[in-house]
Amino acid sequence: MNAAQQIDRDAVSDRTQPLLKVRGLTKLYGPEKGCQDVSFELYPGEVLGIVGESGSGKSTLLSLLSGRCPPDSGVIDYRLADSHKSAGQWLDLYSASEAERRTLLRTEWGFVEQNPRDGLRMAVSAGANIGERLMAQGVRNYQALRAAGLDWLNQVEIDPARIDDLPRTFSGGMQQRLQIARNLVSGPRLVFMDEPTGGLDVSVQARLLDLMRGLVRELDLAVVIVTHDLAVARLLADRLMVMRRSHVVETGLTDQILDDPQHPYSQLLVSSVLQP
Amino acid sequence: MNALIEVRDLSKTFTLHQQNGVVLNVLGGLNFSVSGGECLVLHGHSGAGKSTLLRTLYGNYLPAGGSIRVQHQGEWLELVGAAPRDVLQVRQQTLGYVSQFLRVIPRVATVDVVMEPGLARGWKREDAQARAEHLLARLNIPQRLWQLAPGTFSGGEQQRVNIARGFMVPWPVMLLDEPTASLDDGNRQVVLELINEAKSAGAAVIGIFHDRLAREAVSDRHLDMTPPDLDPQASMASMASSPKETEQC
Numbered sequence: 001m002n003a004a005q006q007i008d009r010d011a012v013s014d015r016t017q018p019l020l021k022v023r024g025l026t027k028l029y030g031p032e033k034g035c036q037d038v039s040f041e042l043y044p045g046e047v048l049g050i051v052g053e054s055g056s057g058k059s060t061l062l063s064l065l066s067g068r069c070p071p072d073s074g075v076i077d078y079r080l081a082d083s084h085k086s087a088g089q090w091l092d093l094y095s096a097s098e099a100e101r102r103t104l105l106r107t108e109w110g111f112v113e114q115n116p117r118d119g120l121r122m123a124v125s126a127g128a129n130i131g132e133r134l135m136a137q138g139v140r141n142y143q144a145l146r147a148a149g150l151d152w153l154n155q156v157e158i159d160p161a162r163i164d165d166l167p168r169t170f171s172g173g174m175q176q177r178l179q180i181a182r183n184l185v186s187g188p189r190l191v192f193m194d195e196p197t198g199g200l201d202v203s204v205q206a207r208l209l210d211l212m213r214g215l216v217r218e219l220d221l222a223v224v225i226v227t228h229d230l231a232v233a234r235l236l237a238d239r240l241m242v243m244r245r246s247h248v249v250e251t252g253l254t255d256q257i258l259d260d261p262q263h264p265y266s267q268l269l270v271s272s273v274l275q276p
Numbered sequence: 277m278n279a280l281i282e283v284r285d286l287s288k289t290f291t292l293h294q295q296n297g298v299v300l301n302v303l304g305g306l307n308f309s310v311s312g313g314e315c316l317v318l319h320g321h322s323g324a325g326k327s328t329l330l331r332t333l334y335g336n337y338l339p340a341g342g343s344i345r346v347q348h349q350g351e352w353l354e355l356v357g358a359a360p361r362d363v364l365q366v367r368q369q370t371l372g373y374v375s376q377f378l379r380v381i382p383r384v385a386t387v388d389v390v391m392e393p394g395l396a397r398g399w400k401r402e403d404a405q406a407r408a409e410h411l412l413a414r415l416n417i418p419q420r421l422w423q424l425a426p427g428t429f430s431g432g433e434q435q436r437v438n439i440a441r442g443f444m445v446p447w448p449v450m451l452l453d454e455p456t457a458s459l460d461d462g463n464r465q466v467v468l469e470l471i472n473e474a475k476s477a478g479a480a481v482i483g484i485f486h487d488r489l490a491r492e493a494v495s496d497r498h499l500d501m502t503p504p505d506l507d508p509q510a511s512m513a514s515m516a517s518s519p520k521e522t523e524q525c
Contacts, residue, residue, distance in 0.1 A: 043361055206382035213381075235381065239360040253335060253360040260337040264293035271294060 015044050017079060019190060019222050020065075021090075025074035027064055032245040035061045038074070040241065040251070044189065047216060047223040049237030049254060051230060051269070056243040058226045059194060065224060066111055066192045067101040070094050081108050081189055106136050110183030110191040114198045116175035119182070120167045126153065126178055127163040133186040152181040156211060173204035177211065184215065193225040197232055209235050230273055234258055242266045279347075280480040281333070281449050282309040286342035288325070288332050302328050306342070308499055312448070315471070315481040315494045320501030326484045329501070330451045333482070334373045335363040346370055346449055368396050374442030375453040378434040380427045386437055387412065387422045393444045404444075411440035414466055436463060443470045450474060452483035456490045468493045 018041040028034040035057035042048055050058045063069040065076060076093040093101065105111065113119035120129055127149035131139075134148055150160045156177035158170075167175055176196065183191060196212070197205040213236060216223055227233055233240055233254060240257045242250040242265065250263040261267045288303040302325040310316045318326040331337045333344055335355060344355040348370045355363060367373075372393075381389070387408050394404035412422055415436040421429065426437050439455055452471070456464045464487075471494045475481060485491040 046361060210381065210383045238364055252338070253363055255336050256338055259331070260290075262291075262338060267293050 014082075017044075018042060019044050019079050021075075021077040022065065023075050025061070025064055025071050025076065027060055027069065027071045028246065029060075032247075033057075034246050035064070035243070035248075036246050038241075038248055042190075042222050042224065044222055045216075045220045047221075047225065047236055047238045049233040049240045050224065050226045050243060051228065051233050051240055052243035053269070054228070057246040058228075058243055060246075061243070062192055062194055062224065062226050066109065067093050067105060078104070078190075106133055107186050108189050110186075110188040112176075112179055112183055112191065112193040112196045114195040116167070116172070116179045119179040120175060122166065122168050125164045125166060126158070126170070129167060129178060129182045130185050132182065137186060148185055152185050153178075155184075155215070156181045157207070171204075173200055173208060176200065176208060180212070180215070184219065184221075187219070188221070190222045190224075193223060193227075195227055195229075196225070197227070197229065205232075212236060230258060230270065242269065279309040279311050281347070281482070282343075282345045282352075283307060283333070284343040284345075286329075286332065286344060287340045288328055288337060289340045303332065306499075310449070310480040310482055312478040312480050313475050314496045315475055315483060317491055317495040317498045318482065318484050318501055319498045324501040326501055327453055330373065330453050330482065330484065334367070334371060334451055336373075368393075370448050371451070372442055372445075372447030372449070373451045373453070374439060374455050376435050376438070376455065376457050378426060378438035378441075380425070380434070382427065383425055385423050386417065386426045386429075389426060389437060390440045390444055393441065397445055399445075407444060408440065411443060412437070414470075415440050416463060416466070432459065432463075435459065439467055439470070443474065446474070446477055447479055450479050450481045450483075452481060452485075454484050454486060456485060456487060464490060 020042040022041070023039045025038040026034075026036040028036060033055070038061055040048070050061060052058050060069075064071045064074075071094065077090045078093055080087060080089050080091055082088065091100070091104075111119070121132070127146065130149045130152050131145040134145055139145060146163075149163050153160045153163060158174055158177055158181075162170070167178055170178060180196075197208055200208065209232060215221065216236070223236070225233075225236060237254045239252060240254050241248050242257065242261075242263065244265045250257060250261065250266045257266060258270055261270050284307055286303060286306040287301070290300040290302060292298045292300070306329070308316065318329060320326055328337060332339050333355075335358075339356050342356060345352045346355060346366060348366050353362065353366065355366065358366075378389075387405065390412060391404040391408035394407060395401070409422065413419070417433060417436055417440070421433070426434050429437065435458070442450075442455070455471075456467050459467065468490060471481060471483075475494070481494070483494070485494070
């Protein structure tokens with residue numbers, strides 16, 4: 001057996017195990033405010049969409065999953081990457097130390113905010129934004145950081161000549177693409193996205209969606225994406241969770257939920273969309 | 277007989293919660309199996325549930341009961357109740373579905389739309405591109421269009437792009453929803469050739485063909501889908517082949 005086959009085989013065994021195991025996750029701010037009793041498993045390369053109306057608990061769930069806010073009850077287990085010193089071990093997210101969670105969020109995970117200003121450092125250049133995660137991982141060589149900056153600007157379709165410009169001189173769509181580059185430069189395995197196309201013009205949205213589709217496949221990313229836009233969900237997500245008043249009311253294959261929704265609320269959600 | 281897909285006692289209902297919980301019984305008690313190299317044609321008037329059956333087999337609609345088993349990578353796999361990731365695996369490797377309608381993705385070039393199923397199986401880009409271009413040429417899509425996104429193409433061109441995509445990779449089981457509808461004679465002939473080539477390569481084909489010539493060219497057996505019970509619901513079932521429309525009232 002040659003080396004390439006060996007790698008293939010390792011990759012296959014990696015894919016047959018979940019990356020994230022979530023059980024009974026609950027965080028309530030009031031009756032039916034927040035999310036309760038959410039359980040699922042996410043596999044490498046899988047894109048999970050969370051849909052539902054405003055206030056249904058989508059964003060709360062995303063904060064819990066991404067280590068930003070401890071749940072009232074429930075467990076999130078994450079399988080550490082092979083490069084990690086305890087490779088293949090399960091990490092209980094909220095039993096881990098704050099430092100461990102922070103490290104995860106800067107290396108193996110990414111988080112794309114709805115508003116790029118929340119996810120970017122607006123006072124430093126585009127190149128510095130992209131280089132930050134690499135520097136946190138100990139890359140000090142200026143040429144290497146610069147090369148990564150140019151490469152990633154190219155990958156997210158921003159003119160590399162803009163590398164020394166501040167993000168505030170960029171359009172909203174460019175800022176969002178820069179935020180994606182900033183997250184993906186560390187080669188994460190799991191990326192959380194909160195309404196990533198939310199504040200953008202439709203024409204800019206299409207470009208961003210196409211870019212994200214390509215990157216998700218190329219990099220074999222697992223993604224949890226919160227969106228209220230069912231067209232975005234259809235384009236990006238393999239499967240969906242429909243949330244209403246803090247509960248998950250339906251889960252399944254994306255096209256099955258959108259074309260043959262079972263729960264009364266899912267049916268209402270799908271039938272309420274205006275067809276252009 | 278090497279059956280590749282087996283359906284037992286399959287039923288499908290739609291419950292319209294937004295319309296006083298009306299229940300439409302569209303499919304019930306269906307039994308059949310299809311072998312490699314064989315084409316089963318679905319017969320029945322409009323509204324008998326033919327498209328609903330294909331969509332249910334593909335996992336696009338959720339069955340109410342029964343069993344759908346396919347030969348997937350050398351083993352029988354039950355699709356009713358299967359996990360989404362298993363269904364996606366089956367759709368990548370085993371089960372192909374071709375309708376008349378292309379779901380356009382903004383900005384993606386025609387040749388990329390067509391070769392996607394090949395890339396998803398891990399083909400080399402050159403091989404996938406060569407196969408995609410071969411199919412586009414065969415289906416008479418002018419070469420100057422290959423690098424353009426198909427969103428602005430005519431209906432017939434989009435349909436042929438979708439067929440090229442559907443025949444991009446060899447499928448053990450193929451579901452065809454009127455692939456020849458509204459094509460001109462020349463292009464219909466190409467599609468019929470593609471179907472017969474897929475059969476010769478060992479595919480089990482389940483299809484809907486309204487046009488008699490097409491049916492005769494590919495059919496080995498047919499399944500009669502005229503509903504046996506004519507209870508009051510049955511007349512409503514005629515609306516149910518497009519539940520989306522009924523839900524949007």
